[in-house]
Amino acid sequence: MIIPVFRYSLIFVMLILLQVLLFNNVEFSGYVNPYVYIMFILLLPFEISSWLLLMISFFTGLTIDFFCGSPGMHTSATVLAGFVRPYILRLIAPRDGYEPGSDPSMIIYGFRWFMLYSVLMVVTHHLALFYIEVFRFTDFFMTLLRVILSSFFSISFILLLEYARRGR
Amino acid sequence: MRNLLNFLAKYNNLIIFLILEGIAFYFITTGNDYHNTRVVKGVRGITAGVEQKINNTRSYFRLRDINQELISENTRLKNIINRLSVEEDLLFVPVSDSVYGQHYHYYSARVIDNSVNRQKNFFTINKGKNHGLSVDMAVTSDEGVAGVIVGCSDNYSVVMSLLNLDFRLSARIRSSGYFGSLSWDGRDQTVAVLSEIPRHVLVSEGDTIETTGFSAVFPEGIMVGTVTGYEKPGGDFYTIRVAIKTDFRKLYHVNVIGNLMKTEQTELQNSFQ
Numbered sequence: 464m465i466i467p468v469f470r471y472s473l474i475f476v477m478l479i480l481l482q483v484l485l486f487n488n489v490e491f492s493g494y495v496n497p498y499v500y501i502m503f504i505l506l507l508p509f510e511i512s513s514w515l516l517l518m519i520s521f522f523t524g525l526t527i528d529f530f531c532g533s534p535g536m537h538t539s540a541t542v543l544a545g546f547v548r549p550y551i552l553r554l555i556a557p558r559d560g561y562e563p564g565s566d567p568s569m570i571i572y573g574f575r576w577f578m579l580y581s582v583l584m585v586v587t588h589h590l591a592l593f594y595i596e597v598f599r600f601t602d603f604f605m606t607l608l609r610v611i612l613s614s615f616f617s618i619s620f621i622l623l624l625e626y627a628r629r630g631r
Numbered sequence: 632m633r634n635l636l637n638f639l640a641k642y643n644n645l646i647i648f649l650i651l652e653g654i655a656f657y658f659i660t661t662g663n664d665y666h667n668t669r670v671v672k673g674v675r676g677i678t679a680g681v682e683q684k685i686n687n688t689r690s691y692f693r694l695r696d697i698n699q700e701l702i703s704e705n706t707r708l709k710n711i712i713n714r715l716s717v718e719e720d721l722l723f724v725p726v727s728d729s730v731y732g733q734h735y736h737y738y739s740a741r742v743i744d745n746s747v748n749r750q751k752n753f754f755t756i757n758k759g760k761n762h763g764l765s766v767d768m769a770v771t772s773d774e775g776v777a778g779v780i781v782g783c784s785d786n787y788s789v790v791m792s793l794l795n796l797d798f799r800l801s802a803r804i805r806s807s808g809y810f811g812s813l814s815w816d817g818r819d820q821t822v823a824v825l826s827e828i829p830r831h832v833l834v835s836e837g838d839t840i841e842t843t844g845f846s847a848v849f850p851e852g853i854m855v856g857t858v859t860g861y862e863k864p865g866g867d868f869y870t871i872r873v874a875i876k877t878d879f880r881k882l883y884h885v886n887v888i889g890n891l892m893k894t895e896q897t898e899l900q901n902s903f904q
């Protein structure tokens with residue numbers, strides 16, 4: 464029980480540091496802001512109870528908000544991502560279901576499954592985040608473009624990180 | 632009662648979700664208002680320490696650029712000294728009394744946290760109340776207008792950047808003197824929009840836009856940028872696109888300008904409203 468908690472705390476700290484120190488400083492022409500910390504929500508185990516998942520999402524978003532100085536934006540987007548995660552997992556479940564006791568990882572379920580999973584999660588999160596940030600529907604398509612470009616980069620980085628994790 | 636419990640058990644995730652989203656939206660609505668940067672400021676106090684460390688490292692890597700800038704500024708200042716020292720040969724030299732006649736006070740500060748990619752951008756500088764700064768002071772870079780202080784703690788200040796949808800500035804065309812309102816439309820980080828210039832005024836690309844000093848925040852005649860394009864939508868006014876002179880991506884040294892006579896001016900103006 465203790466070891467997984469410790470492991471996930473470590474992943475959490477590393478992802479937050481990556482986001483704050485590295486990815487918050489990445490931007491190309493104002494359209495691309497990758498938000499990679501959402502990977503933490505992706506990596507939580509299948510059996511986690513929904514309320515705990517929501518709570519963890521809430522505090523992940525809150526932490527990022529503290530560092531970005533944008534109260535509530537990341538929190539609400541991440542809580543939404545945590546809320547839809549069980550539905551997305553059910554939607555893309557392999558034919559014979561998930562193996563009990565396993566984590567959502569690329570090693571067990573393969574590249575295609577993990578990519579589909581991260582695309583659905585990241586796009587949900589980024590859609591919510593960017594529209595909450597703009598808070599209006601004028602410039603709808605410009606915001607959509609930012610969502611698509613940023614999601615593309617976030618997903619790429621998440622896949623890279625997951626690949627690096629697999630190599631270890 | 633039983634039905635109620637069943638209902639709660641069935642939809643407990645949805646209820647937790649809605650409660651958490653409610654809290655998040657409460658943060659958004661209270662925290663992102665222009666006047667409530669005071670809330671952000673408290674949190675910034677905690678994270679500013681970390682950001683200062685990050686920034687120290689970053690400033691080390693930028694030393695080469697900064698040296699170049701200092702060299703060019705040095706030569707400019709030397710030129711000015713040269714020009715002034717020639718005039719001392721005159722018999723009478725006008726002396727401006729710097730103690731009683733001073734209108735603006737200048738402070739220098741360093742940017743320790745900056746953002747350019749949001750719709751409402753703020754940056755943090757490393758001086759605060761202890762150094763004499765206060766809310767509503769003007770902030771400029773070496774090139775031109777940068778922002779206005781919206782919150783001060785003892786050692787840090789949060790500045791609303793020109794790249795903020797809430798930012799308004801009274802600006803004019805230097806050549807003709809017509810003034811209008813300058814704001815940022817949230818699209819391009821290098822372009823602001825000047826509106827309320829009447830249609831009969833002649834505008835051409837490359838015209839200089841500067842501050843007017845009407846608001847008692849910015850002194851008169853500080854560079855904002857140059858005209859890159861303009862259009863005449865249906866109404867009586869131009870919409871002028873202004874290339875911002877300040878490069879917010881590498882904003883580092885800023886000057887804070889306090890108007891020593893601001894209270895006097897605003898009190899007088901308010902007594903007639």
